[in-house]
Amino acid sequence: MTGIVGYGTKIPRYRIKVEEIAKVWGADAPTYKRGLNLNEKSVPAPDEDCATLSVNATLNALKRAKIDPADIGAVYVGSESHPYAVKPTGTIVSEAIGACPYVHTADLEFACKAGTEGMFIALNLVKSGAVPYALAIGADTSQGAPGDALEYSAAAGAAAFIMGTDNLIAELKDTHCYMTDTPDFWRREYKHYPEHGGRFTGAPAYFKHVTGAVDAILGKTNMKPEDFKYVIFHQPNGKFPVLVAKKLGFTEQQYLPGLLSPTLGNTYSGSSPMGFAATLDIAKPGELILLISYGSGAGSDAFIFETTKKIDEVRDLAPMLRTQLDEHKIYIEYGTYAKFRKKILLPN
Amino acid sequence: MRKLAIIGIGLIKWGELWEKSMRQIAAEAVYKCLEDAGTDRIDAMTIGNMSGGLFNGQEHLSSLIPDHMGRKNIPAMRIESACASGGMAVRTACLEVASGFSDYAIAVGVEKMTDISGNEATYALATAADQDYEAFHGVTFPGLYAMMAKAHMDRYGTTREQLSSVVIKNHYNGSLNPNAQFPFKITSDQVLKSPMVSDPLRLLDCSPITDGAAAVLITTLEEAKKLKKQPVLISGIGHASDSIALSSRKDLLKLEAVELSTNKALEMAGKSIKDIDFAEVHDCFSIAEIMILEALGVVAPGDGGKASSDGLTGLNGGFPVNPSGGLKSKGHPVGATGVAQICEAVTQLRGEAGKRQLKNIRTGLTQNMGGSAGSSVVHILEVI
Numbered sequence A: 001m002t003g004i005v006g007y008g009t010k011i012p013r014y015r016i017k018v019e020e021i022a023k024v025w026g027a028d029a030p031t032y033k034r035g036l037n038l039n040e041k042s043v044p045a046p047d048e049d050c051a052t053l054s055v056n057a058t059l060n061a062l063k064r065a066k067i068d069p070a071d072i073g074a075v076y077v078g079s080e081s082h083p084y085a086v087k088p089t090g091t092i093v094s095e096a097i098g099a100c101p102y103v104h105t106a107d108l109e110f111a112c113k114a115g116t117e118g119m120f121i122a123l124n125l126v127k128s129g130a131v132p133y134a135l136a137i138g139a140d141t142s143q144g145a146p147g148d149a150l151e152y153s154a155a156a157g158a159a160a161f162i163m164g165t166d167n168l169i170a171e172l173k174d175t176h177c178y179m180t181d182t183p184d185f186w187r188r189e190y191k192h193y194p195e196h197g198g199r200f201t202g203a204p205a206y207f208k209h210v211t212g213a214v215d216a217i218l219g220k221t222n223m224k225p226e227d228f229k230y231v232i233f234h235q236p237n238g239k240f241p242v243l244v245a246k247k248l249g250f251t252e253q254q255y256l257p258g259l260l261s262p263t264l265g266n267t268y269s270g271s272s273p274m275g276f277a278a279t280l281d282i283a284k285p286g287e288l289i290l291l292i293s294y295g296s297g298a299g300s301d302a303f304i305f306e307t308t309k310k311i312d313e314v315r316d317l318a319p320m321l322r323t324q325l326d327e328h329k330i331y332i333e334y335g336t337y338a339k340f341r342k343k344i345l346l347p348n
Numbered sequence B: 001m002r003k004l005a006i007i008g009i010g011l012i013k014w015g016e017l018w019e020k021s022m023r024q025i026a027a028e029a030v031y032k033c034l035e036d037a038g039t040d041r042i043d044a045m046t047i048g049n050m051s052g053g054l055f056n057g058q059e060h061l062s063s064l065i066p067d068h069m070g071r072k073n074i075p076a077m078r079i080e081s082a083c084a085s086g087g088m089a090v091r092t093a094c095l096e097v098a099s100g101f102s103d104y105a106i107a108v109g110v111e112k113m114t115d116i117s118g119n120e121a122t123y124a125l126a127t128a129a130d131q132d133y134e135a136f137h138g139v140t141f142p143g144l145y146a147m148m149a150k151a152h153m154d155r156y157g158t159t160r161e162q163l164s165s166v167v168i169k170n171h172y173n174g175s176l177n178p179n180a181q182f183p184f185k186i187t188s189d190q191v192l193k194s195p196m197v198s199d200p201l202r203l204l205d206c207s208p209i210t211d212g213a214a215a216v217l218i219t220t221l222e223e224a225k226k227l228k229k230q231p232v233l234i235s236g237i238g239h240a241s242d243s244i245a246l247s248s249r250k251d252l253l254k255l256e257a258v259e260l261s262t263n264k265a266l267e268m269a270g271k272s273i274k275d276i277d278f279a280e281v282h283d284c285f286s287i288a289e290i291m292i293l294e295a296l297g298v299v300a301p302g303d304g305g306k307a308s309s310d311g312l313t314g315l316n317g318g319f320p321v322n323p324s325g326g327l328k329s330k331g332h333p334v335g336a337t338g339v340a341q342i343c344e345a346v347t348q349l350r351g352e353a354g355k356r357q358l359k360n361i362r363t364g365l366t367q368n369m370g371g372s373a374g375s376s377v378v379h380i381l382e383v384i
Helices: A018-025 A029-036 A050-065 A089-097 A114-128 A198-221 A240-248 A252-258 A268-280 A311-317 A321-326 A334-340 B022-037 B052-056 B061-068 B085-098 B118-126 B141-156 B160-174 B188-193 B256-269 B286-296 B304-309 B326-330 B334-350
Strands: A003-010 A014-017 A040-043 A072-078 A104-108 A133-141 A156-164 A170-182 A230-233 A288-292 A297-307 B004-011 B044-048 B076-079 B105-112 B196-198 B211-220 B232-241 B278-280 B363-370 B375-383
Touching: A003 A050, A003 A268, A003 A321, A014 A018, A014 A334, A018 A029, A018 A334, A040 A156, A050 A089, A050 A133, A050 A156, A050 A311, A072 A089, A072 A114, A089 A104, A089 A133, A104 A114, A114 A133, A114 A156, A114 A170, A114 A268, A114 A297, A133 A268, A156 A268, A170 A198, A198 A240, A198 A288, A198 A297, A230 A240, A230 A252, A230 A268, A240 A252, A252 A268, A268 A288, A268 A321, B004 B022, B004 B085, B004 B334, B022 B061, B022 B105, B022 B211, B044 B061, B044 B085, B044 B334, B052 B105, B052 B118, B061 B076, B061 B105, B076 B085, B085 B105, B085 B211, B085 B232, B085 B334, B085 B363, B085 B375, B105 B334, B141 B196, B141 B286, B141 B304, B160 B188, B160 B286, B160 B304, B160 B326, B211 B334, B232 B256, B232 B334, B256 B286, B256 B363, B256 B375, B278 B334, B286 B304, B286 B363, B334 B363, B334 B375
Parallel strands: A072 A104, A072 A133, A230 A288, B044 B076, B044 B105, B278 B363
Antiparallel strands: A003 A156, A003 A170, A014 A040, A133 A156, A170 A297, A288 A297, B004 B211, B004 B232, B105 B211, B232 B375, B363 B375
16 A cells, blocks of 8 residues: 655745735735635745755654654655755755654755655655655745736645555555646746746646546546545645636535635645645545646646544644644735845845 | 628637637638538638737748648738737738629637736736837836726716626626626626726726637628528728827827727618727727727717717627637637627627627627727627
8 A cells, every 4th residue: 555654834924915915015905806806925034945844744744654864765846936946955954853864855846846856756655665754845935926916825834744544544545647738937047037928827727637537537537526535736826726626526514624725825846736735734534635736837646545443543643734724824015025025126 | 792691600619718729719710601601612811819929939821821731732821900900900801802803701819828827918918008108118008098987987977887887787688698708797886896907997897818710701792692591791891090100190089990980881881880880999998898888879978988888889788799708708819809899799690699689770880999098999780
């Protein structure tokens, strides 16, 4: 058996509301709130980055997995906000959690799909028997250009999953990928902010690939939407995942537990993995969960997991995602946000 | 001058056609047109296109388009008059046939607008305004039409509800048009809740950015009679220009080019506006349709808003306007719009418009304009 032995998340405490951003740019806040189903988003503190979020999420995952971190044979960090252009985030994380030195690591990038890319590799690596445990992280301090539509959603957060072959809390039932060369969103070298194709990011990009991955995995496994207790989609905003869920025949009861973007924003590589973690927080043993990521460029990974009895034992060993999302929030104004996110040019 | 007839029309479904290139959609419209006409003869081609250069980085459509459809040796030319490029292409094809230079001239309108960002498209469109006296100062078309709307409201008491009535009517018509980009109805509440673009114009007062193409095949009335399809006569053509900048006009609310081009077309057809049964007009913004109604002489200056909200221009009104859904609902691929207006008028006059078919019609008018009516072209079409 292959699957998850521990999972953990990390969300920064700071939040900025859609109204606060819209006020600065003279934009119509109700249009964004209604049109994109967004209310507020998380903001990383000045001392938080992709590496710290990854480490914190992993420490929570280790609390649930109760394994020796030195037994982790592989660490994959998926992000589009790696602190260094050249120098791995994976080494920072591996060192901080105590996995060094006998560990393989790689930083991954595939827009918002980098997190599930790591999950895909880690799951297959433990399945092959090459390593006893493999760690996959989706983490981002997402970038959105000031004034751009992305600024209302680009958020920060991380989810970490430790994969193994026994003492599983969720067993992997199947996976399927769907990928084409579709340039809907990108960031060129030396650019601070990503660019996107506007409405092109919708039908031919997000919807085509998410639908393609779901259709493929349902066809492969001969399953139907109603066979699943929960479903989690990538969440670039609050609107797309709801639209695609309805189009594919999933119900609110299935997608709402994992829908975080209305109050979290889009944590890019962390997005669907965090929705998955929020779902594991409430799932009962023996429930089927369908997870579908999406990364611009573009592709979707689909996973089917089934929770085991062990999920009840580990759930309370680390902070729940909704607790981090809904409690102890600190709201900031745009000026503070601009300072935290280094949007103000300083001398030197 | 030889008498002119339309013997074929070709229109494709408009929208965000990301899977297709400009040359493909132009070719599709031409093939549909030739199939409709029942002939594959093309002696000359005119191509209405506003800005292949800025939208697609592609000029020289006079070579590109015929070549792609396997007609590389025909004389072809691209016609540009901003958003009136399509109407001007039809007019030029008419001149080609009327003069005896060609017997079969096809007018193709094409614009591929969604392959660039909204900001880039806005910039491209704003090149139809006066670069020195308008665009340079930051105003784009929603701003220019908003000024006209404000002035219309101020002088004539035109209301927000009257502006909305144009939009609601055109979307209702468009909901019956399978080729429309936005074939759905909208409510007054939706208009009022749509984002403000330039006060008083909201998002739903504005026509969209669209990929689309259309084609019409023109020949002489004599030739047309040899073909199976019932021809539609082009009895009037009017064309006029006006100052490009609004600031150069004596009256902000007088669309002089529209008025002059309409009068010329009516005079050529030997008709008055009372003889016209319906019109396809250039509703790039809700206020535009109201002002065009006045410039055509359908109603007195200042009465356009009330006429719209009273239902004069509805499918069952006394003077139906934009049965196709207009630019607002059908879409506005700028170079294709003027050609598509002719397609709709022909469809209506043939009695092939399905659920949006107008009753008891014999004569229709199409009006297509560039920018803030710096140029305008009008055609009058009749059942033979």
